[in-house]
Amino acid sequence: MISHEQFSHVDTTPASQARERYRAGLIEPTAGVARGFTQANMIVLPRDWAFDFLLYAQRNPKACPVLDVSDAGSHTTALAKGADLRRDVPLYRIWRDGRLAEETPDASSAWAEHPDLVSFLIGCSFTFETPMSEAGIDIRHITDGSNVPMYLTNKPCRPAGRLHGNMVVSMRPIPADRVADAATISGRFPSVHGSPVHVGAPEAIGIADLSKPDFGDAVRIEPGEVPVFWACGVTPQAAVMASGVPFAITHAPGHMFITDIPDSAYHV
Incomplete structure (x- = not known):
């Protein structure tokens, strides 16, 4: 998988600046923000569900192209230096038993409920x-x-x-x-x-x-x-609903995680 270290040579970029704004509480759809930097969908699941989702993504790569997977319990990603996946998305969704329970600009409290969460970052159009x-x-x-x-x-x-x-x-x-x-x-x-x-x-x-x-x-x-x-x-959010997943955290639709990876890295 592509990592931040392969491309970033400076600490401050339009992507990192956007993440700082979201961490500070700004809520906005991210289309057109930090142009030239790859954005990602996100789904976060307890480790008990992580293999099921990894297999789901492997079987449905058009809809769920995985860009990065975190270690269990981690809230960082190799795609963005210094990022905090709990706070750097402009709006999160918290799911309980397949139902949307909450939308929040900071998922830290919900994240703390499970010490073994695995984060998946998925390509975005x-x-x-x-x-x-x-x-x-x-x-x-x-x-x-x-x-x-x-x-x-x-x-x-x-x-x-x-x-x-x-x-x-x-x-x-x-x-x-x-x-x-x-x-x-x-x-x-x-x-x-x-x-x-x-x-x-x-x-x-x-x-x-x-x-x-x-x-x-x-x-x-x-x-x-x-x-x-x-x-x-x-x-993946449709799968959470259809499958009655007990607990999940996702981005709100259109409110993406902005990585430090240039769009050109995914061009073939």
Whole structure:
């Protein structure tokens, strides 16, 4: 796996500055923040559930591409120097028995309930938004200052151990004549979901109304644009709900952990 030491030669970066702001209490969606630095989804589980999730991720790599796994009981990661996974995400979700129990900007208290927590950082499609934008493709949720829309689909993930659930996707409206470009650009980043999983016809993947996302915010779809769907790192949260996981900590959808790793490190 890629580590912070391979790339960072200075202590202060836009990524570390963003983490400091979140540690101080700022809450905001992170799309477009610290451009050029890889963002990550997060799920934290007691060690008893960690192997089940690692197997789940291995069996569903499009939705759950693992970037780093912590030691049990650790709240650090090799992807960001000096980071504290308990406090450096702008908004956390605490799950109990498969139900959302709390959202909080500081997960330290919940983290202390289990001494053996294992953290998984999972690739995020925000990583390829910068090169898409540089290619002239509008990223609507960034343009409009909203959260990316995310939807629970009817596409089942391959189960593993006690975990099962359906894939979650993120959606970006893309002009019809740029869909191939968007697929090519994102496809060069397989470690952060890669190319789209579906184009157009949202009803074919179980989405009844694009104006009512399950997570995040609805966005404008202009004439001539096509809804394009990418596998999403909120998929583990769908598994937590479907499987009734006794305890978990995750990021709130759209509120990512920002690493010190440049996006280019995941380009192939």
